Amino acid sequence: MHEINEEIPRLETRHRQAMRFFDYINKENLEVCLKVLEPEAKAAEMEHAIKHEIRVKLDENPVLYTSLKERLEELIEKRKERQMTIEELLEEYHDIIDRMRSNAEESAAHGFEPEQYPFYQMLASELDGFEEDNVKELTHIITEIIQENAVIDWTFKDDVKREMRKRIKRQLRTNDCPSKEVENLARQLMELAEAHYKQIAY
Known part of the structure; x- marks a missing residue:
């Protein structure tokens, strides 16, 4: 003792x-x-x-x-x-x-809120060769998608997460993200969303 x-x-x-x-x-x-x-x-x-x-x-x-x-x-x-x-x-x-x-x-x-910047850094890292302005615009669109779908307790609602992931993947394809990278990048962006926008609806 x-x-x-x-x-x-x-x-x-x-x-x-x-x-x-x-x-x-x-x-x-x-x-x-x-x-x-x-x-x-x-x-x-x-x-x-x-x-x-x-x-x-x-x-x-x-x-x-x-x-x-x-x-x-x-x-x-x-x-x-x-x-x-x-x-x-x-x-x-x-x-x-x-x-x-x-x-x-x-x-x-770079014109971002603190919670947006990690999304920009990830997209810039994964989308090598993309114009900086295009990556910035894509960052704003994707974080807007996340905020639009971030209802109360959204991280516990599979249907909400499915819809959010679907819209993110659609936007990545619209912005000419290579098809083989869409799934993995969308998953990483969803993980970031849960880290930064989990409490947004409270």
Whole structure:
């Protein structure tokens, strides 16, 4: 019992630290928070915060956060193999955090609401070679379809989801999406819809 009582405060402290650094992902005072740490400890805290952010946000923006996850894994492996210095690793971690921060700004710059931008990123990623303006227009149309069909508890109503998926697939075909990609892309867009528009009708 004594050992358990000692372990609980340690777990609580670690949780508070994780949440503090996770919160600082989106704040300008990250440097202030990390300044007191040695480089190796700083890298460990930043890595933990980045992993936490990726885990939380992956379903909301799989294109962005999958790429960041892969980049993080690559950096960890390079550091393990001593292919980069701790200073280089810290710089790369800062770049990843900056990329997370700038996503909302990019969304506005492209003319999208925050919940629309992951749809644009997915379509742009999957429809390689399409004109940017066409992808933007398609993004607006598809998110409009989703909002039009998003009745209360729509994620639990198979008939509503079928209709939404059917309209999305029809729109993809109208916009000359390759036939072999329509089914898979529609599925991914539906998953995004459930992540971003689940509560829209409440």
